[in-house]
Amino acid sequence: MAGKFITFEGPDGAGKTSVLNEIIAKIAPKLGAQLVVTREPGGTHIAEAIRNVILDTENTDMDPRTEALLFAAARRQHITQIIQPALDTDKFVFCDRFVDSSVAYQGAGRKIGADEVWQMNKFATEGLMPNLTLYFDVPSEVGLTRIQNFRADEINRLDQASLSFHRRVREAYLTLQNKYPERIVLIDATQPFEAVVADAMQAITHQYPELNI
Ligand SMILES: Nc1ncnc2c1ncn2[C@@H]1O[C@H](COP(=O)(O)OP(=O)(O)OP(=O)(O)O)[C@@H](O)[C@H]1O
Numbered sequence: 001m002a003g004k005f006i007t008f009e010g011p012d013g014a015g016k017t018s019v020l021n022e023i024i025a026k027i028a029p030k031l032g033a034q035l036v037v038t039r040e041p042g043g044t045h046i047a048e049a050i051r052n053v054i055l056d057t058e059n060t061d062m063d064p065r066t067e068a069l070l071f072a073a074a075r076r077q078h079i080t081q082i083i084q085p086a087l088d089t090d091k092f093v094f095c096d097r098f099v100d101s102s103v104a105y106q107g108a109g110r111k112i113g114a115d116e117v118w119q120m121n122k123f124a125t126e127g128l129m130p131n132l133t134l135y136f137d138v139p140s141e142v143g144l145t146r147i148q149n150f151r152a153d154e155i156n157r158l159d160q161a162s163l164s165f166h167r168r169v170r171e172a173y174l175t176l177q178n179k180y181p182e183r184i185v186l187i188d189a190t191q192p193f194e195a196v197v198a199d200a201m202q203a204i205t206h207q208y209p210e211l212n213i
């Protein structure tokens, strides 16, 4: 892997996507064609189709392991079609969520267990991991309230899970950050938006000074 793989992670409503958009606007002129921005689940035609199945609020009877397998299947397609080819050609890949989401949501939220979810995802990723992960931390209540207040028209099946589910997700992220502090940088996402963007930018340019604007 010659390129750089940077992921944005966090509970629902943490502000990842908004911050990612802001950061991309800042660095896109600098990186030009060396920049790839993508998301999970999704990023390819097949993976976006899988996304629609997973997030459909009608699919209330989906088994937790089916859900985990579908996220991993979407990830596999995304890696082979988008992420790996970009890394092989020296690009910076910014991805909204990756395998840490599966460990947090399916491992802890759905109680499948972190080890089983890691094992299953090894088949999908063949060990590909981000170089840098920004973890946007907010209490579950804060994230869910933001979604209710600002994004009520886009609530998906995962957003609808119980508060205790979302609390387990956050705890799992904090455990991951504690376990892999070299890779995962914690950003306090309860701050005003501009301060969150500044902290995220600082974390990125600390590791990649060439992205300083
Ligand atoms: N620091 C902040 N303070 C207050 N509101 C914020 C902040 N950051 C983002 N928001 C708002 O919260 C809402 C959710 O943000 P966003 O969609 O970026 O979160 P997300 O982490 O990508 O969520 P999800 O993973 O559920 O898609 C948006 O309406 C956004 O404007």
Ligand SMILES: Cc1cn([C@H]2C[C@H](O)[C@@H](COP(=O)(O)O)O2)c(=O)[nH]c1=O
Binding pocket: 012, 039, 040, 041, 071, 097, 098, 099, 101, 102, 103, 105, 106, 156, 158, 159
């Ligand atoms: C990759 C991935 C995602 N999820 C969950 C997290 C969110 O609730 C949705 C995706 O919606 P977003 O608005 O694009 O953040 O899916 C998950 O449970 N497991 C995963 O691996």
